[in-house]
Amino acid sequence: MTPNQLTVAVLGAGTMGAGIAVVAARAGHRTVLRDVSDEAVHRGLDNAGGFLRKSASLGKLTPEQADAALANLTGSTDLSDVAPADVVVEAVFEDLELKRALFAELDDVVSRDTLFHTNTSTLSVTAIAAGSRHPERVVGTHYCNPAQLMKLVEVAEGRHTASEATKRSLEFLHGVGKTTVITKDRPGFILNRFLIPWENNCIRALEAGLGTVESIDRAVLGALRHPMGPFQLLDVVGLDVHKAVSMRLYEQLREPRFAPPPLVDRMIAAGDLGRKTGRGFYTYDSTRSFGA
Amino acid sequence: MRTFQRVAVLGFGTMGGGIAQVVAASGRDVVVLETGQERIDLGVAAVRDFLDGGIRRGKATEADRDAVLARITGTTDVADLAGVDLVVEAVTERREVKAELLGRVATVVGEDAVLTTNTSALSVTDLAAALPRPERMAGLHFFNPAPLMAVVEVVRALQTDADVITDLVAFVEDIGKSPVEVKDRPGFLVNRLLMPYLNDVVQEYDDELASAEDIDVAIQLGLGYKLGPLALLDLIGIDVHRHATESAYAATLDPQFAPPPLLAQMVAAGYLGAKSGRGFRVGTEEQGEAR
Numbered sequence: 178m179t180p181n182q183l184t185v186a187v188l189g190a191g192t193m194g195a196g197i198a199v200v201a202a203r204a205g206h207r208t209v210l211r212d213v214s215d216e217a218v219h220r221g222l223d224n225a226g227g228f229l230r231k232s233a234s235l236g237k238l239t240p241e242q243a244d245a246a247l248a249n250l251t252g253s254t255d256l257s258d259v260a261p262a263d264v265v266v267e268a269v270f271e272d273l274e275l276k277r278a279l280f281a282e283l284d285d286v287v288s289r290d291t292l293f294h295t296n297t298s299t300l301s302v303t304a305i306a307a308g309s310r311h312p313e314r315v316v317g318t319h320y321c322n323p324a325q326l327m328k329l330v331e332v333a334e335g336r337h338t339a340s341e342a343t344k345r346s347l348e349f350l351h352g353v354g355k356t357t358v359i360t361k362d363r364p365g366f367i368l369n370r371f372l373i374p375w376e377n378n379c380i381r382a383l384e385a386g387l388g389t390v391e392s393i394d395r396a397v398l399g400a401l402r403h404p405m406g407p408f409q410l411l412d413v414v415g416l417d418v419h420k421a422v423s424m425r426l427y428e429q430l431r432e433p434r435f436a437p438p439p440l441v442d443r444m445i446a447a448g449d450l451g452r453k454t455g456r457g458f459y460t461y462d463s464t465r466s467f468g469a
Numbered sequence: 470m471r472t473f474q475r476v477a478v479l480g481f482g483t484m485g486g487g488i489a490q491v492v493a494a495s496g497r498d499v500v501v502l503e504t505g506q507e508r509i510d511l512g513v514a515a516v517r518d519f520l521d522g523g524i525r526r527g528k529a530t531e532a533d534r535d536a537v538l539a540r541i542t543g544t545t546d547v548a549d550l551a552g553v554d555l556v557v558e559a560v561t562e563r564r565e566v567k568a569e570l571l572g573r574v575a576t577v578v579g580e581d582a583v584l585t586t587n588t589s590a591l592s593v594t595d596l597a598a599a600l601p602r603p604e605r606m607a608g609l610h611f612f613n614p615a616p617l618m619a620v621v622e623v624v625r626a627l628q629t630d631a632d633v634i635t636d637l638v639a640f641v642e643d644i645g646k647s648p649v650e651v652k653d654r655p656g657f658l659v660n661r662l663l664m665p666y667l668n669d670v671v672q673e674y675d676d677e678l679a680s681a682e683d684i685d686v687a688i689q690l691g692l693g694y695k696l697g698p699l700a701l702l703d704l705i706g707i708d709v710h711r712h713a714t715e716s717a718y719a720a721t722l723d724p725q726f727a728p729p730p731l732l733a734q735m736v737a738a739g740y741l742g743a744k745s746g747r748g749f750r751v752g753t754e755e756q757g758e759a760r
């Protein structure tokens with residue numbers, strides 16, 4: 178056991194949960210990945226394990242490091258296995274009631290000192306924290322996808338967060354190799370606050386005929402040197418996901434620039450969700466072109 | 470089809486120098502008009518510095534540099550522009566200055582010479598309207614630094630002839646850039662998208678969403694942008710951005726272009742970004758290690 182080894186419980190073994198579990202396990206913490214069904218737990222563990230083994234085969238980790246991380250990682254469907262956790266990282270569905278209920282339940286399971294982290298993208302940290310009888314222990318820690326690789330974590334306090342909880346959270350995050358930025362409990366934190374209106378604005382420019390999908394992407398890539406054009410990025414994110422995030426921010430901020438433009442609805446209606454369906458702003462599946 | 474072998478650039482500042490260099494590197498002769506010999510000397514020195522940097526990084530040879538410099542001539546006399554086929558105007562961003570100069574240049578160059586402006590914030594249609602034969606006027610909007618930025622916006626004014634656009638698109642490709650055809654709208658395409666984003670960031674920074682450094686770090690690490698928005702504003706110049714977004718706002722009354730009040734305050738305080746030594750990131754206490 179290494180001196181600073183903690184027990185970390187990750188709730189939700191989906192995309193983000195599996196990634197966060199890798200981060201914690203690789204940093205040497207005993208990590209429990211918890212989900213509601215055996216199936217979900219296994220899927221999460223398989224993803225996490227697959228990532229670690231691939232990292233070893235690519236030479237990013239030594240086989241020993243990968244084995245050590247794998248040995249730190251367990252799965253469970255039983256909330257009582259979360260009891261010894263020093264840090265709980267919540268990464269379940271983006272649903273306020275679900276997250277609040279989970280924190281309420283956890284109050285009775287874990288010790289009084291356990292930190293509660295929420296990975297919410299668009300909900301209020303304060304509102305989630307209110308589910309716990311000890312909202313002072315709740316901190317917003319917003320990882321980026323894929324959490325295994327992206328260094329950034331946005332940190333936001335709720336209204337009742339204790340500064341001691343934030344301090345311990347920052348130590349934990351720095352300990353697992355993340356770079357943190359401090360932001361406020363406001364819709365979208367920093368990244369989504371600026372990305373969503375940017376993307377919607379690009380879609381509006383397209384609808385207004387200021388350019389084509391290709392020319393707007395090319396202009397942004399060439400003149401601003403972004404790593405991806407706005408439409409390339411939207412196809413990766415998925416139009417359905419973009420709409421959901423936009424709507425949640427719009428409902429809270431009530432500013433039109435967060436509202437998804439009508440083209441998003443038309444694309445969703447047509448099933449053109451992006452890469453995952455073979456067609457979005459671009460076509461990825463050549464069998465879908467007419468007359469092919 | 471015109472291939473524009475003899476090119477005049479108006480103004481030997483940041484953009485004029487970069488554009489002259491790019492055009493000369495394509496094998497064309499370039500004559501650059503300025504207001505005084507010392508400005509020409511400064512402009513040539515800046516191009517030389519840029520090319521020397523390329524030599525140090527092993528991207529070019531001294532012979533390449535000398536060949537480019539040999540194709541660039543400076544002048545303070547508009548009469549020396551007689552005979553060029555293409556004019557790229559890149560003088561100070563003020564309507565009266567550009568309109569007056571373009572008017573004089575139009576009388577010197579041939580009837581068929583194509584006139585273009587590198588303006589960021591003025592209307593090309595409006596500049597063209599003051600000229601004889603406005604149909605040969607268009608926008609050619611390079612980005613800074615011109616030798617490095619891959620894209621050039623080819624701006625179609627209301628009056629521009631279709632074949633002028635066709636020839637300019639081919640010209641942009643021939644000088645090794647990627648042309649993007651756009652309409653003459655405030656901000657064209659790229660700045661039309663960039664300005665609301667930058668304004669949004671400035672307002673949220675003023676509203677204390679996060680520190681300037683943390684906003685930039687979040688955007689760089691989270692979205693992979695080369696520069697954070699506030700470092701970018703320091704480079705663009707806070708006065709330059711304010712002027713551009715104010716012009717777009719005046720032209721559209723669209724609130725997303727309305728300059729956040731902090732911009733005017735920073736300009737009043739002389740905090741213009743890199744060029745004045747103080748801006749959002751430059752010259753501030755908090756610059757340093759990301760947490």
Ligand SMILES: NC(=O)c1ccc[n+]([C@@H]2O[C@H](COP(=O)([O-])OP(=O)(O)OC[C@H]3O[C@@H](n4cnc5c(N)ncnc54)[C@H](O)[C@@H]3O)[C@@H](O)[C@H]2O)c1
Nearest residue numbers: 189190191192193194212213268269270271296297298322
């Ligand atoms: N996907 C992203 O790009 C991204 C980025 C940053 C933050 N987020 C946020 O992270 C959270 C999770 O997102 P995701 O993309 O990983 O979702 P996901 O759908 O991939 O995974 C969610 C998982 O939570 C599980 N779950 C549901 N209720 C549970 C409960 N009571 N206890 C334990 N597990 C439960 C589900 O079975 C599922 O496996 C959301 O709040 C989301 O907004 C997502």
Ligand SMILES: NC(=O)c1ccc[n+]([C@@H]2O[C@H](COP(=O)([O-])OP(=O)(O)OC[C@H]3O[C@@H](n4cnc5c(N)ncnc54)[C@H](O)[C@@H]3O)[C@@H](O)[C@H]2O)c1
Nearest residue numbers: 480481482483484485502503504559560561562588589613
């Ligand atoms: N700097 C940028 O990032 C950038 C990017 C794209 C477009 N632009 C546009 O390019 C143009 C030039 O900008 P810049 O940054 O190079 O400015 P600058 O101040 O560096 O250069 C302008 C030059 O024009 C000269 N000049 C002024 N009046 C003149 C005249 N009557 N005859 C000849 N020369 C004259 C000045 O002496 C000066 O050297 C502006 O329209 C600007 O909006 C700038």
